[in-house]
Amino acid sequence: MEINGNDLPQHIAIIMDGNGRWAAKHAIGRIRGHRKGVQAVRTVVRACREIGIKYLTLFALSVENMGRPQEEVKALMFLLDEYLSKEINDLQKQGIKLTTIGEIDNLTPQVKEKLLQAKTATADNNKMILNLALGYGGRDEIIFAVKKIIKDCQFSKIQLKDINKKVFAGYLQTAGIPDPDLLIRTSGEYRISNFLLWQMAYTEFYFTDVLWPDFQKKDLLTAIADYQNRERRFGLTSDQLKKNCRNNIKE
Numbered sequence: 001m002e003i004n005g006n007d008l009p010q011h012i013a014i015i016m017d018g019n020g021r022w023a024a025k026h027a028i029g030r031i032r033g034h035r036k037g038v039q040a041v042r043t044v045v046r047a048c049r050e051i052g053i054k055y056l057t058l059f060a061l062s063v064e065n066m067g068r069p070q071e072e073v074k075a076l077m078f079l080l081d082e083y084l085s086k087e088i089n090d091l092q093k094q095g096i097k098l099t100t101i102g103e104i105d106n107l108t109p110q111v112k113e114k115l116l117q118a119k120t121a122t123a124d125n126n127k128m129i130l131n132l133a134l135g136y137g138g139r140d141e142i143i144f145a146v147k148k149i150i151k152d153c154q155f156s157k158i159q160l161k162d163i164n165k166k167v168f169a170g171y172l173q174t175a176g177i178p179d180p181d182l183l184i185r186t187s188g189e190y191r192i193s194n195f196l197l198w199q200m201a202y203t204e205f206y207f208t209d210v211l212w213p214d215f216q217k218k219d220l221l222t223a224i225a226d227y228q229n230r231e232r233r234f235g236l237t238s239d240q241l242k243k244n245c246r247n248n249i250k251e
Contacts, residue, residue, distance in 0.1 A: 003051075007228050009181035011055035012048065013136065013203070015195055016041070018211030020186030025211070036213035038079055042087065045130055047217040049094050051224075055129045055177055057101075059195050059197035063137035066106055077108045080134075088121060097126030101173040102136030136199035145171035154230040158226045174199055182227045184220075186212045204230055 016037060023033025041058065048056045060080070066073060091098060098118050100120045115134075119247065122194075148171050158167070169175065179199045183192070187208040192200065206223045 001218055003221055004129055004228050005052065007051055009224065009227055010053075011057070011178050011180045011182075011226075013057040013059070013180035013182070013183045013196060013200070014044070014055055014216075015059045015185040015187060015189075015190050015193060016212040019213060021187060022211040033213060034072075034076060034079055038083055040213050040215045041083065042170055043216060044220055045087075045096070046090075046094070047220050049096060049128050051220075053132065054175055055126065055180075057131040057177075057180065057196070059133045059136070059193075060226050061102070061134045061136070062194065063103070063106075063135055063140060064194070066135060075101075077111050080107070081111045081114055084111075084118050086103040088118050089091060091118070091130065092125065095125045096122060097125040097129045098122045099129055101131060101179075102134040102139070102141075103133055106135040129177065131174075133195070136195070138192075138194045139153045142198055144173075146163045159173060169198070172198060179203065181232075182206060182223065184208070184223050186210050186215055190202075202232070204232065 019033040019037040020030045021033075023030045023038060032095075041060075044058075045056065061076060065076070068076075100115065100119065104112050104115060145168065149163065149168070151157065153160060158159050172194070179201070180196060180203045183196075183200060183203045185191075186208055188207070190207055192205075196203075204227050206226055208219065208223065210219050
């Protein structure tokens with residue numbers, strides 16, 4: 001699959017769905033499905049770094065996921081711990097900075113500590129940002145941002161008249177990271193599942209029937225190629241976009 005290296009999405013977000021269905025399809029336990037999904041994470045992270053994607057956000061664990069059977073939650077914690085242990089050196093070699101959004105206090109103490117260590121160790125890397133959404137919920141993030149704004153208003157750190165979309169975005173956990181250009185969701189589901197609700201106002205959506213454990217570099221390239229065939233107008237008309245493009249060239 002050929003893609004245009006000069007028209008890459010700056011930020012790709014992925015809802016990694018289908019581990020359980022993959023496991024059922026292969027008549028094995030859900031935990032083994034999640035383990036296979038971790039391999040897909042490794043493949044996609046490396047592919048994005050190789051292609052030249054600057055930001056990759058993976059929906060690894062939602063707030064709702066924490067309500068799953070305890071055995072599965074414990075297994076997810078173990079796999080996250082294992083991933084961090086095995087991949088930290090590779091992230092360093094590739095110059096990838098690890099960041100997170102969500103409530104990491106909901107993780108086990110051991111996993112939280114290892115995660116913080118990995119974030120510290122990769123803090124100076126600048127080739128790509130791998131942003132893991134852990135214990136994350138879009139509505140929770142927005143409510144938390146509103147509470148911070150109210151508190152800052154009470155202490156006169158900000159005035160009500162100064163609040164706008166840009167200011168509000170600065171209170172979100174993704175502050176400093178551009179909004180996703182492309183969202184990929186695997187396994188044939190057509191929902192955003194409480195993921196980056198504010199940030200995806202103008203994101204291009206790509207849905208595939210491929211189950212996450214089967215998602216390979218070729219599938220990523222197919223999604224990017226589809227994205228590159230779209231016209232992103234951001235509320236404008238095609239003629240306006242062409243005119244703006246001509247004006248930018250002149251300047």
